[in-house]
Amino acid sequence: MVVAELDGTGVPVVRLDPADLPGGVALSGEYVHGVFQGHLSAYGRIVSMSGLRSVWVRRPGLPASRVAEPSAWLTEEARQAFYGMLRSTDARWMNHPDAARRARHKPWQLHLAQRSRLPVPATLVTTFPQAARGFAERFPDLVVKPVSGAHPQEPPMAVPTSRVAPGTDFSAVAYGPTLLQRRVAKRADIRLTCVGDRIFTARKAVTPDADPDEVDVRFAGGSEPWRPVEAPPRVAAAVRTYLRDAELAYGAFDFAEDADGIWWFLECNQSGQFGFIEMDTGLPIARAVAEWLAADTVPAAPGTSGNGAGRSRVRAGEGRGHEDA
């Protein structure tokens, strides 16, 4: 969707997957007389690294993972060469690998959301059974969710958020950090997608007959479609603060809307999908991504540095889901 939009802008686009380095993807960079000059070759096409205007990171493959004899050593060599050079350019990133990696820490997300004045449901992350018991006494209606997100198997397994039954024995908390959160009795799920400084918000009402145990929108049945809504100005301002401090150019926020209309922060996924929202709502998110990537300068993009003026290319990493991690 984004590449189709980019093609309409007339800005040259190169797509490559780091998994194809070395092979279909090749690189060369020279440091001579105080100057760095780099080139990338993607499936026969060569471009200068100084010509890169922006980099879109979308599920890049693990470097060197498609060679005849993959190894951890070759992957590390290819990873450092590829990202080390791209990091030396003036290109803007959506999102920069450092910011992307930091943004995955859920305890940090909660702290940043608090600091950005987003409402955060009472949450505990603990390995102390006694702390879990005390928390459950204060907040009897709880959900449990992973601290780190997806289970790191191949393909990654999503672990659903689940309700905690009353009287649960918390002894096993000692064996692994556990994230407990006050359950928000929600009347709708909110997905707010932020692209640079542009905000696209969609709302999915909970069906009247919904099972209250189905707390995870990713796994709930529900037949209500996503519908576009306006984000309240305070939420929009808080979201922009969050992304600026997180140094992210893109973020997909999940909120739970309660009976009072309060939007409770659940998480911000720096690589969250937007296609399903665009399909349901018609919100032009892919075009916004393309415009951000193609812009000569992005005046109000939170969390970006560097100046794209005078450059003329956009590249999109494209692969199977390994990040520069």
Add this chain to the structure above:
Amino acid sequence: MVVAELDGTGVPVVRLDPADLPGGVALSGEYVHGVFQGHLSAYGRIVSMSGLRSVWVRRPGLPASRVAEPSAWLTEEARQAFYGMLRSTDARWMNHPDAARRARHKPWQLHLAQRSRLPVPATLVTTFPQAARGFAERFPDLVVKPVSGAHPQEPPMAVPTSRVAPGTDFSAVAYGPTLLQRRVAKRADIRLTCVGDRIFTARKAVTPDADPDEVDVRFAGGSEPWRPVEAPPRVAAAVRTYLRDAELAYGAFDFAEDADGIWWFLECNQSGQFGFIEMDTGLPIARAVAEWLAADTVPAAPGTSGNGAGRSRVRAGEGRGHEDA
């Protein structure tokens, strides 16, 4: 050495290894009413995360690697809980995990060294055999070294820098990124260790009978000891610029001194050892690290943010060499 120095300052120190989480190390953090309150327990001792003044990262173990049944999933959960919470504190880091990780990219190091106006020997990183051949014609006396540093086996294997023989066939460059660098005909190795804004420099003269093929000081025989020297003011200024831009509080720079007395930048290791320098030279590096960690505020430390005033604790991660990666 550092802990012994810290003990002399009267500032409380807690040492822990993330490998012992969960187990000897436990944690708990609560996000309630817009406030984060966290606690760490290390081998029976509990401290408040808001009391952390600074964090010294020294070869931390892989989280959850000492449990009865280790798994990638538990490691990821423990990693995100531990580092996610520590990232939410105001503690200063030596070095911050994000800065540490970025600093390992050698192509980025070379670029940053150029930008900081440090002399960088002509270098090529390439997967194009033709580029390697052209480079070898322009710079016939070359060394080859890994792009990424240590070989990722357990324990990690150091790959020595080696001379490239004349007439070398560069065809295999296509199978893996290769770093070629003009060999500096050196008369001494320089190790410059920067702690905050304090610089400690040592020089090891090349023995007159040294084998010119022994280019890697880590593996060279040589009986000359390290001796303290003063860094030229321009080098000192450039090094501080480098660390500020790299957001590092600590860095160990390697230079090669040529016959004209020029110090050529080879690399900056953000976790470089300093004990062997201190032993040979008596330069008080461990004390400088301790003073940086113990300081209430660090006025001129490059690459640090946050204000340690009013807090009263220092912690040192300690383990077997896995980083927050």
